Structure formats: C-alpha cells, structure tokens
Amino acid sequence: MRVLLVFCLYTVQMLQRGLRFYQFLSPIHSLFFRYSATEPPGVPCCNHKKENAYKCDSLSLMDISKFHSVFYGSKDKIQQDNFILKHTQSQPKKRQRPTDNSRSGKDLTYFYFFRKRDGSHIRICRDAFLKILCLKKDRVLGVMKRHHTSGGKIAAETRGGDRKSEKFAEKKAKVMAFVQELKVLESHYNRHRATYRKYLSPDLNIKMLCEMYNKSVDLEFNVKESYFREVINTHFNFGFGSPKTDACSTCLYLDEQLKIENVMEKKQLLETQKQVHKLKADAFYEILKTADDKAVILTFDCQKNLLLPRVPDQLAYFSRQYSFYNFTVINGHSKTKLRKENVHCYTWCESEYAKNSSSITSCLYHHLLNENFDGKSKVKLFADGCGGQNKNTILIAMLGKWLTSCAPEQISSIEITFPMVGHSFLPPDRVFGFIEK
Secondary structure, eight states: OHHHHHHHHHHHHHHHHHHHHHHHHHHHHHHHSTTSOOSOOOOOOOOOSOTTTOOGGGOOHHHHHHHHHHHTTOOOHHHHHHHHHHTEEEEEOSOOOOOOSSSOOOSEEEEEEEEOTTSOEEEEOHHHHHHHHTOOHHHHHHHHHHHHHTTSOOOOOOSSSOOSTTTTHHHHHHHHHHHHTSOOEEOSTTTTTOTTOEEEOTTOOHHHHHHHHHHHSOGGGOOOHHHHHHHHHHHOOEEESOOGGGSOHHHHHHHHHHHHOOOHHHHHHHHHHHHHHHHHHHHHHHHHTOOOTTEEEEEEEEOOOEEEOOOSOHHHHHSOOEEEEEEEEEESOTTSOOOTTTEEEEEEETTTOOOSHHHHHHHHHHHHHHOOOTTOOEEEEEOOOOTTTTSSHHHHHHHHHIIIIISOTTOOEEEEEOOOTTOOOOHHHHHHHHHHO
16 A cells, blocks of 8 residues: 555656646747648548639649648748748739628738649649648738738748837937047056057946936936946946056055055045145146147157067067167147147167167157247146156256257247156057057
8 A cells, every 4th residue: 555655646746747847848849849730731622613713623642742741841930931922822803892891801812822743833722722731711811911012022030039229229329429428538558458448437337427318318318227338338348447557556555555544643644645646646637738829848758669570470479579669759738639740750670779768868859959949938848757768867968958059049948847657648648559559
C-alpha cells in the first residue's frame, strides 16, 4: 500500500512538471509552428453545373499533394501570402444587382487558380482552394483586398516593428537641439584616450538638464527624465566635470586633506587655501579672455612629441621612433576663433634641432620680428610655466633684447603671464587637439 501511494505521488509530480513544461512550450510552439500544415490537404467534392468554368473535378491526388506541399514549404507568412497572390486574381465587379441594403455588397470579384504538376493553370472555386490549402476564408480575402488597395504591391510585413519613433520624432529633435547648444569642454591632458569625449559643468546633472529643457519648450514637447537620459546616452558622449588626468595636483591634495582633517580650524584653513588657489586660476583665465585694442596678445605652447612613422606596424612600435616637434603661436585672446591667419606653427625634427629653451625662444623671436604692430602700444604674452621651454632667463633676455633694439617705437612694454600649475589650458591646446584627432 505504501509503495502504491509513493508511486501515485510520483506520477502526480511528473504530470505537474509536464503541465508546466507544456505551458512554457505552448507560446514557443505557437510562434514557430503557427504557419505550418496542421492537417493533410482536403480533396474537393464539387458539383458545379458550369463544367467549363471550374475544373475542380480534374484534380488528381498527386497534384493536390504537390500544391499543398509547395505552399507549406515555407513557414513564413509573407511568402505564403505571396503564394496566394500568385494563384488568385481580383478585379472590380462588372454589374450591380439590386439589393435591399440589408448588408453591404462586395466591390471585387475574385478568381482562384490551381497549378498542376505539368505547369498548366486551371480555374477552381474558392471552397476547393481553401480546402486544398487548409486555410480560412478571412485570411485569403484579407490578402487579396490589401493587394488591391495598395495598388498591386506584393505582401510585406507590417506586424510589430517600431511604432513610437514617428510619434516622438519632433520631441527628440527638440531635445537634441537643446543639448547641442550646451557649453562643453574638451579634455586637455587626456586627448589621446578621450578623443570624442566632451565635458559639461560639474554643477549640472541629467535631472537638472531635463528640468531646464522642459521649462524652455512648450508643454506639448515636455519629456520624462528617462527619455532625456536615453537621448543623451545614445547620441552624445558627454560627461560631467573633467577627467581625473585633467585635475590639478594642488586641488587633489587639498581635497584629500579636507576628507581626513577633523580639526575645524585646520579644515577652515584648508578651505581658504583651496578657495584662494581657485581664484588665482580663474584670474588667469579672466585676463586671457579679455580683449585689448591697444595690445598684441600672443599665446604659445609646445605640443607633446609626435612619434614617426605613424603606421599600424608592430615592428615600428618596438623600434626607435623619430620625434617630430611642433611649437604653436596664436594671435588673439581665448575667445578668438582659430583661423589660418592667426595660427602659426613652427615644426622641426629631432635630427635638425633639439627641443629646448633656445629653440622655443628662437621661434618666438622670429614671430615677433614678423608680427604687425600697427596701432599697438604693448605686447601681452601667455604661456605655461614649463621651466625648460618658457619660464626661464633665456626667454626673458630675448624679450629685453627685442624690446630695446628690434621693437617698433610705439611698443612701450611687454607683459608675460604664467598660469597656476595645473590650470594651464591655452588656445594652442585646441590646435593640438585637432592635430591629434
């Protein structure tokens, strides 16, 4: 008795598992076998009075089996619909019989054809056509009506697909136009790894940008934060703040000290040092972007060494490569647009001259000799504080020699400004970014 009870419980568990597996398999079976043959073809038994109109009685079992197997040879609905169109024909009806308007009359007349094994086509009735292919009337009539209303186009898949892109196309265009107007910055020290990465202000985030957008457009173009985030992540390569390689060492040191400092007085002192450091850095950029009609403004910098040859060859990578140097001088402040008239590049190779303060000073001296100083009374120079290139006595001596012996008479003074260490993004860096890209 106990053995029988255990066997019954085991049988019930297996049946439950089988039911769950069938429930899981049922939609998959419906998806892949929906347009397969579910039964063998039927043999039409028609008794038509007009023997010349329909030839249903002349069909053999071999012809019916062949016609049925060709139709279900493909499990794709579109191919089956095109098979139906190939063996049917529709045309407007020729005459209108009187009716009592109890039901709407048909506008088209349909003809059905059967292709025999010898290649000949004969006309059959609708019931025979449906019975041979094991189809329902609505499917065949629907295919023929869509073919007629579309102007004779073949069947095409219209199920599923993207139904929302057209609905949100105008909203998406508004969002993209808003994002493109945002002020972005490129990475300075990370150009080789973040070629197309742009950075927004660290004070912003996706939620704030979405709120700003919704306030700037009409109510009908408002979007949710999730949609706004999807547009930015899909079509833009934006980040907030700046990459860590662009961070100033002094700023990083003060930030870390503020995290671990517990004494309030020392913490306030660190906060003050950080604030003063940032104010000095901002002061440099304020001076750099200020236009002066009475002064010639020059910014200059030397690009990192460019290695030649630049080819995707492993041997070239592991070999001793050839250094190419680029020293760039730009006329104008930081807001001046870069044009070929105000961008001047001095290039040479390591086999010609060394990359040192003498070479940099010679390039700047040549530029000063060929610069136009009409209507100007002073010269303003901006460069980073690299001691081996710009911030040295050789450069200062050259400027003194040029001012006293070579400068035009109206030039009365030269000002040279160096930024805070770690905050030295200059207009030549924009040129270097274009070159490295």
